[in-house]
Each structure stands twice: as structure tokens, then as C-alpha cells.
Amino acid sequence: MTIRIKFCGITHPEDAVKAADAGADLIGLNFVPGSPRELELEVAEEIAAVAKGRVERVGVFSDASPEEIERVLRRVDLDRLQFHGDETEEEVEEVDLPVIKAIRGADLEAAESYPGTIVLLDHPTRGGGSGEKWAWSDAAPLIASGHDVILAGGLDPESVGEALADLGDLLPWGVDVATGVEGVDRRKDPEKMARFVAAVRRAESRE
Numbered sequence: 001m002t003i004r005i006k007f008c009g010i011t012h013p014e015d016a017v018k019a020a021d022a023g024a025d026l027i028g029l030n031f032v033p034g035s036p037r038e039l040e041l042e043v044a045e046e047i048a049a050v051a052k053g054r055v056e057r058v059g060v061f062s063d064a065s066p067e068e069i070e071r072v073l074r075r076v077d078l079d080r081l082q083f084h085g086d087e088t089e090e091e092v093e094e095v096d097l098p099v100i101k102a103i104r105g106a107d108l109e110a111a112e113s114y115p116g117t118i119v120l121l122d123h124p125t126r127g128g129g130s131g132e133k134w135a136w137s138d139a140a141p142l143i144a145s146g147h148d149v150i151l152a153g154g155l156d157p158e159s160v161g162e163a164l165a166d167l168g169d170l171l172p173w174g175v176d177v178a179t180g181v182e183g184v185d186r187r188k189d190p191e192k193m194a195r196f197v198a199a200v201r202r203a204e205s206r207e
Contacts (some may be wrong), residue, residue, distance in 0.1 A: 003204050004174035004196055006150065007181060007188060008060065009037035013046040015188040020054040022193035023201075025174070027055050028082065031072055032062045037178070038188055044076045057083050058100065066094070082120065083116040089113055100150060106138035111147050116175055123153040133159065137166035148173040155194035156180030158190070176199060 007019045008028030017181070019027050029044050030037040048057050059078040060070060063085030072078075082100040083092060092099050092114055102120040103110040111119045119142070123134045131156030143149050151163055155177045163175070181196050183189035 003171055004150075005200055005201055006058065006174055006176040007178070007193060008176055009153075009178035009182075009186065010047055010188065011039065011043070011052075011186055012112040013043075013050045016047045016055070018190045019193060020051060020189060022054050023197040024193070026186075027051055027074070027078070028058045028060050028121060028149050028176070028178070029078070029171040030060045031064070031068075032060060032084065038106055041072065041075045044072070045171075048077045051057040052077060056080055060084060063087065069095070089115075092117055105134065106140075106142050108142055108145070109147075111142050111179075118148040118150060120152050120176060136163040138167075139172065140167050142169055143167065143170045143172060150176050152176035154180070155196075157192055157199050158198060160201045161199045163207075164200070171204065 004025040005023065005030060006026035007024045009030050010016050016027055022199045029039055029047055030119060032038055038112055039200060044067045050134055051165050055080060056079045058080045059076065060082045061082065075112045081095055082097045082102065084102040088152065092101055100120050101114045102122055104122060106121050108110060108120060121139050127145065136151060149172045155163060160175060181188055181192040
């Protein structure tokens, strides 16, 4: 099994190309109002276009109405959606595209509320985009029970190997990083992205 690598919060088309060149499997395009990485639709269209066929393009939403999601999808070509709010199982299942559902920490009960859905485990209290570390080893029971898990929260080129080692002989479906591979102005740093990918592949090969 290969751990999928997702660079979230891509804000420029050039960064999407660099993410793909670095070895990303997925990129995140943020449509959460008020987020520092929120995209205008015109920019999102450009990012989606240059990334098409190179990486999976994931639209990130939080408690968005069906109308808002449809407004984005009419303009932006996406492969998957990621929900960071209090979306119900029914709301998740209504979406035609594959879904990633973010939950706070390694909450087994919450994960089981979304059967068949990939769950992204972020910081238990800080939530998404904070770049704060947490007890990544807590994710092991969810992975062991058969859940497809994306590990997130406080990951960077230096810490991702530690996070994966904390899981013992278990491997997550993927890892997700935003802050940990950024330089100035929330732009993705090519060198940091390359080091992040290399660290994941090293950790994976030790399993």
C-alpha cells in the first residue's frame, strides 16, 4: 500500500504544478468562507485546470449548502469533496463525488458515523489548518478497525516520519499537510514539499 500525500490549501496555479512535480497524489482547494486560503472561483478554475490528470483535485467545504457546493462545481472541475463541518451522514451520502470527512482527533464513534467514507483526523481541539501537533498514535485503533484514515494536524517534513512511526506497523490511507510545507504568503514551498514526500516514502519503506 502506498500512502497518499495531499497538499491542502493550494492558492496559486503554479503551486499546484509544483505540488504535482513534488509527488503529491491530491491537492486541496479551499472554499471555506473566511479561511486564509479561501479561493476565488476564477483562481480555483485555473488551479483545477493545470492540475487535471496530474493529481486528484479536492474541494474543501465546511457546512456549505447544496446550492453553494453546486455553484462551485459548475465552475470548478473537482474529483473529490472534503467536508470540515458538522455535515451529517445523509448530507455526505447525497454528494455524487467521493468524499473525505474531517473529524476532530481519533474519534471512533464519529468515524463510524460515516461508513465507507475516508476520514481525515485533525487536531482534536484546534481543527483544520492550525498546524498544531497532537497524539498521532491515537489514530492506530481506527486504522486497525478498517477505517481509511488521512492523518493531519502538525505535519511537516520533520514530523511526518515521527507521526507514521507512532502508528507502528499500521499505515494510514494518506497524510495531509498545509502549513507545514508553506513559505511566505501561504505559498507552498517546493523544497519543503519535496522533503515531505521523501520523508513519507522513507517511513513507508521501513514498514
